[in-house]
Amino acid sequence: MRILKMKPDFLKEFLMGLEGFGALYGPKRQSGILKYAPIESYDELVLDGENTLLPLKRLFHPMRFDMFRFDSRGFEADYSIFEKRVIIGVHPCEIHGILKLDEVFLVHPPDPYYAGLRKNSAIIGFSCLPAENALCRSTGTDIVAEGFDLFFVDLTDFYLVWVGSSFGYDMILEKEDFFDENVTHEDIQIYIEWREKRNRMFKKSFNFRDMPDIIELSYKSEIWDYFGKKCLSCGQCTMVCPTCNCYNVTDVLDLATETSGRRERMWDSCMFADYSLVAGGHNFRHARADRLKLWYTHKLKAFAHKYGSPACVGCGRCVETCPVDINVLTVSEALTSCEVPEE
Amino acid sequence: MSLSEQIENPFLPEPARIVRQYDLIKDHRFFQIRFIDMNRAMSFDYVPGQFAMLSIPGVGEAPFSISSTPSRPGILEMGIRRTGNLTRALFKKKDNDIVYLRGPYGNGFKIEPMVERDIIIVAGGLGVIPLRSILYFVLDNRDQFDELYFLYGARNPNEFLFKNEFFQIKAREDIDCLYSVDKDTTGDWTENTGVVTSLFQKLPKIDPQTTTAVVCGPPIMYKFVIKELLKLKIPKNMIQMTLERRMKCGVGKCGHCALDHIYTCIDGPIFTYWDTLHFRELI
Numbered sequence: 001m002r003i004l005k006m007k008p009d010f011l012k013e014f015l016m017g018l019e020g021f022g023a024l025y026g027p028k029r030q031s032g033i034l035k036y037a038p039i040e041s042y043d044e045l046v047l048d049g050e051n052t053l054l055p056l057k058r059l060f061h062p063m064r065f066d067m068f069r070f071d072s073r074g075f076e077a078d079y080s081i082f083e084k085r086v087i088i089g090v091h092p093c094e095i096h097g098i099l100k101l102d103e104v105f106l107v108h109p110p111d112p113y114y115a116g117l118r119k120n121s122a123i124i125g126f127s128c129l130p131a132e133n134a135l136c137r138s139t140g141t142d143i144v145a146e147g148f149d150l151f152f153v154d155l156t157d158f159y160l161v162w163v164g165s166s167f168g169y170d171m172i173l174e175k176e177d178f179f180d181e182n183v184t185h186e187d188i189q190i191y192i193e194w195r196e197k198r199n200r201m202f203k204k205s206f207n208f209r210d211m212p213d214i215i216e217l218s219y220k221s222e223i224w225d226y227f228g229k230k231c232l233s234c235g236q237c238t239m240v241c242p243t244c245n246c247y248n249v250t251d252v253l254d255l256a257t258e259t260s261g262r263r264e265r266m267w268d269s270c271m272f273a274d275y276s277l278v279a280g281g282h283n284f285r286h287a288r289a290d291r292l293k294l295w296y297t298h299k300l301k302a303f304a305h306k307y308g309s310p311a312c313v314g315c316g317r318c319v320e321t322c323p324v325d326i327n328v329l330t331v332s333e334a335l336t337s338c339e340v341p342e343e
Numbered sequence: 344m345s346l347s348e349q350i351e352n353p354f355l356p357e358p359a360r361i362v363r364q365y366d367l368i369k370d371h372r373f374f375q376i377r378f379i380d381m382n383r384a385m386s387f388d389y390v391p392g393q394f395a396m397l398s399i400p401g402v403g404e405a406p407f408s409i410s411s412t413p414s415r416p417g418i419l420e421m422g423i424r425r426t427g428n429l430t431r432a433l434f435k436k437k438d439n440d441i442v443y444l445r446g447p448y449g450n451g452f453k454i455e456p457m458v459e460r461d462i463i464i465v466a467g468g469l470g471v472i473p474l475r476s477i478l479y480f481v482l483d484n485r486d487q488f489d490e491l492y493f494l495y496g497a498r499n500p501n502e503f504l505f506k507n508e509f510f511q512i513k514a515r516e517d518i519d520c521l522y523s524v525d526k527d528t529t530g531d532w533t534e535n536t537g538v539v540t541s542l543f544q545k546l547p548k549i550d551p552q553t554t555t556a557v558v559c560g561p562p563i564m565y566k567f568v569i570k571e572l573l574k575l576k577i578p579k580n581m582i583q584m585t586l587e588r589r590m591k592c593g594v595g596k597c598g599h600c601a602l603d604h605i606y607t608c609i610d611g612p613i614f615t616y617w618d619t620l621h622f623r624e625l626i
Contacts, residue, residue, distance in 0.1 A: 067354060068355070070400040070401070074356075074358050074400075075355055075356050075398075077355060079350065104595070109353040109594055110351075111353075111596050112350045112351065112352045112353075116350065219623060245598055246597060246598030246599065247591065248591055249403070249597070251402060251404075253401045258401065259400070259401070261400070261401050263404075268597070268598070275589070276588070276589050276599065277589060278588070278589050279405065279426045279427030279430065280424070280426040280427070282562070282587075284588060284589070294602070297603060298601060298603075298604075302603050302604035303604070305603075306604040
């Protein structure tokens with residue numbers, strides 16, 4: 001992979017100059033909440049490593065959108081969500097999250113909505129320093145080798161810029177003068193020191209490699225009942241998780257008609273009571289403990305079984321978000337130690 | 344917009360006509376449906392045990408098992424119980440009304456392990472609807488298979504589905520049909536009375552080395568039927584069953600039918616008894 005150097009002074013002009021490649025998106029604070037949103041000026045961009053409340057998936061697997069319009073003549077696909085975009089400031093864990101969603105949405109038959117959003121979006125990654133609850137070193141997602149067009153590593157005096165695609169290289173060519181191909185021994189040393197410093201900053205860690213076996217062995221564990229009793233079924237863990245892909249589909253009629261309307265897709269959560277409810281009233285996962293077990297089994301065991309690595313990317317959002325302290329860390333620790341957390 | 348040119352959309356429902364419909368029993372109706380596009384009607388190829396997603400615009404979409412056999416192409420048959428919003432709306436449809444279909448989905452029954460072997464089909468209640476597909480598939484290709492036993496139990500004679508058809512088949516000599524009702528509420532029931540498992544006593548001697556079983560019924564039934572099949576020493580991986588789950592997409596994207604690392608919609612809905620021992624939540 002091509003790696004170039006860039007002086008921080010050029011960053012603003014370079015990023016804002018990418019508008020020709022698509023509408024600029026990035027982490028931006030709105031009403032106090034950091035979210036991926038369209039960027040109008042460089043000052044709005046928050047590139048300091050803070051996590052957005054909702055992960056990058058919301059730009060590829062939108063919270064709600066219209067799949068089809070229908071009327072008496074039938075269904076017509078609605079692709080109005082497609083837009084050429086350049087998404088700036090994406091952390092490694094987020095890129096890993098999207099690569100994991102690719103495994104689900106792009107496998108045959110590809111989901112045309114996800115695939116269309118993916119195809120029309122460029123990803124400009126940015127390095128970050130570990131947040132309070134970051135677990136990405138434990139999940140092996142603290143660095144990233146693919147899934148971006150450009151990736152900027154902030155080494156204070158300069159950026160190292162990884163070129164991940166030919167599209168990314170086209171962006172470089174726009175402002176060729178900003179970049180320096182001459183990466184010196186000294187630069188490499190600075191990068192290694194940065195990596196070591198970053199590695200030392202993680203406050204939390206866990207050995208997730210053992211979790212598939214432990215979850216399999218803990219199928220009948222009363223630990224699930226303990227968490228099931230605490231869980232509020234609010235579904236926030238699934239909303240903030242970069243790799244949760246479940247959705248529901250409903251038809252909405254236009255006002256004052258019986259024939260025309262839209263078929264909507266929106267996020268669903270396996271924590272919700274009606275998630276596995278079928279017509280006739282049978283609920284395959286009536287108990288909260290069963291629904292929690294499904295989530296953690298899927299995240300830490302089943303996904304790994306199918307795709308080679310667990311679905312958790314260690315972003316720490318569930319640790320921050322769950323109101324009753326149920327998250328990848330507390331559940332994994334409880335299952336591993338066979339002890340429930342102290343109140 | 345050029346961004347969306349030539350996109351294959353697996354979620355796009357295609358229009359189909361209800362060519363005929365009639366009540367099987369109370370709240371259970373039989374639908375014959377044909378794609379409006381004549382080429383599509385003939386090219387819609389499937390395997391017994393697969394399902395399709397049926398839509399009514401403005402009401403929604405849900406999975407239904409296909410009850411017809413691919414050996415009789417052109418028209419899809421479904422037996423449907425009125426039980427939710429979509430089926431309530433479907434029951435208001437008349438002959439020649441349009442519904443929307445996409446599919447077929449799921450793995451379907453494995454036919455290969457049945458070829459040149461004996462087959463026991465065990466159906467309980469509504470479970471006979473998907474099994475009707477494999478039943479007719481075997482009958483339509485009768486020379487490919489050896490002995491055929493069809494065991495079907497309903498709650499009472501008024502809930503016995505496809506009564507005319509199934510009693511007509513009973514007269515054939517190349518199939519052994521054993522029917523039962525839990526309770527004879529009519530007084531004119533001529534067949535066995537008792538739960539479906541009581542029919543196993545009436546089977547002739549079975550050679551487990553050459554026998555395959557297919558099962559579908561309410562969740563409670565599996566435990567008892569499988570016990571009987573295991574008593575006959577039929578191998579666990581030679582017992583196929585079809586299972587139900589909530590589904591929104593049919594193609595492994597929406598997550599609802601997930602369990603462990605499998606999706607019921609693509610890895611199922613047909614599983615063997617051996618599978619259910621590994622995936623503990625299947626039945």
